[in-house]
Amino acid sequence: MTITYVDTCKLPTPYGIFNMHGFADSVNDKEHVVLTMGDVTTEAPVLARIHSECLTGDSLFSLRCDCGAQLQAGMHKIATEGRGVIFYLRQEGRGIGLLNKVKAYHLQDQGLDTVEANEQLGFGADMRDYSILKPMVEHLGIQSVKLMTNNPRKIAAMKELGLQVTERLEHETGRNPHNAHYLATKKGKLGHMLDGE
Template sequence: MTIRYVESSKLPTPWGIFSMHGFEDTGADKEHVVLTMGDVSSGDPVLARIHSECLTGDALFSLRCDCGAQLQAAMHRISIEGRGVIFYLRQEGRGIGLLNKIKAYHLQDKGADTVEANEQLGFGADMRDYSILRPMLEHLHIKALKLMTNNPRKVTALQELGIEVVERLPHQTGRNPHNAKYLETKKGKLGHWLDHPEEDG
């Protein structure tokens, strides 16, 4: 695995101006982006979101998942704090890729849940690799995070990389009738920390 820093630029958004840092994964031939706001290298824990690419949710406004809503909520939360980081990782469909994700969606249309669909295609329930974060964190001089996530696997992965997670912040948003089963599968089969719908907010 070779992650190479390429360049940084400003990124104006509805939530303020972020700095956008480009990284190239030469081994996997993928490009990743990190968004920062404020001074993240001061040594103090940084408000953070690890977000896996979701073209359907992030850009096409799909209601089958909560990804787009989670990304926007993270950008909003960081803008309020004035300091934070979002790791935007090119690991579409929990790591199976966009076209396989469409195949998985087809199986879900026929009744499979997200885990069953991935497994029917010959993949694991979650194929994402968070070890690629290490060189990005090192480049940004980040050693401790306040992590916005409902996924215990992300917390464990960071701790195994030697990154201190000083706080885990619930990040629930975007529940709707189209993704209710998806969210329950996340909770029941993948162990995500999700409250009941009436407590969601």
Template sequence: MTIRYVESSRLPTPWGTFEMHGFEDSANNKEHVVLTMGDVRGEEPVLARIHSECLTGDALFSLRCDCGAQLQAAMHKIAIAGRGVIFYLRQEGRGIGLLNKIRAYKLQDCGADTVEANEALGFGADMRDYSILKPMIEQLQIQKIRLMTNNPRKVKAMKDIGLPVVERIAHQTGRNPHNAKYLQTKKGKLGHILSDEADEES
């Protein structure tokens, strides 16, 4: 595996102080971050979120997706629990990269959905690789998780690398008029477990 641990530091946030752990992937020079709160080691399942980088949603407050809202909700829930982990993976645009994501957005502006746009650019619907989490999990000595996700593929990926998911926790937030088609595509074409009702309280 090409992932190596680099260093850890404190990260004060509006939701509380997390520990930030840096990892480097020498295969592609990507840098990944894991945020933890409390002691995540041991048999007690850890509240967890696997979050793929979304510059537009996380940092630029885009309403085209629900990513920024999901990240903030995860940080809030972990702070309430006092113990948890967020894996922040540099896999922008479901793995196609930022500039290709902008190209995909342009196709979506012309009527394509997210899957159609990715495929029109020659990519798969979802190019993300979750196997890179294995050395991060081993470094942090996490044994079991309660995973905040609507994506069954993430649950399967964790089981495939040997990390038991003892519970899948619905994590639906950030619905708005600009991302209605995006969410419908997630549900209809990518198999995400989403309610058509209003979002949960976060």
């Protein structure tokens, strides 16, 4: 097993107090965290979000994407319900890494869309690996989830891991003039389930 549990601590946030569980990936030399609130081991489906790290959106408040808004909305919804989980995976730039993401952004500045930019750099449109979720889910004792996502790949990945997805909850937020083309590309080329125009 490449993913190993490290430790758990309290994480007070503006949305409430979460438990933060640390996991180490020995193969990819990555460190992932899972935030939980309430008892996630019961049979009732757990409100869940799979969130890939986005330094620019999550921490630097970039308007080029909707990532930061999605993370905050997910934390708020879990806090409102009093129970849930956020898998925070260190897969920056759909898995291409931060510096390659800077290169991809530069290509987007010149007119390419997010998929074309990744492909011009020699990457796939989406390089993320969701199989790393399995040991995290097993460690936390999660049986089924209500998944906050617009991405059909995340639903398929959870089902492939043998985890029941009882419901997909629309999670569209953070639309603005700077990311309209980005969102249109996610919908048109990556099949994301987005309603806004």
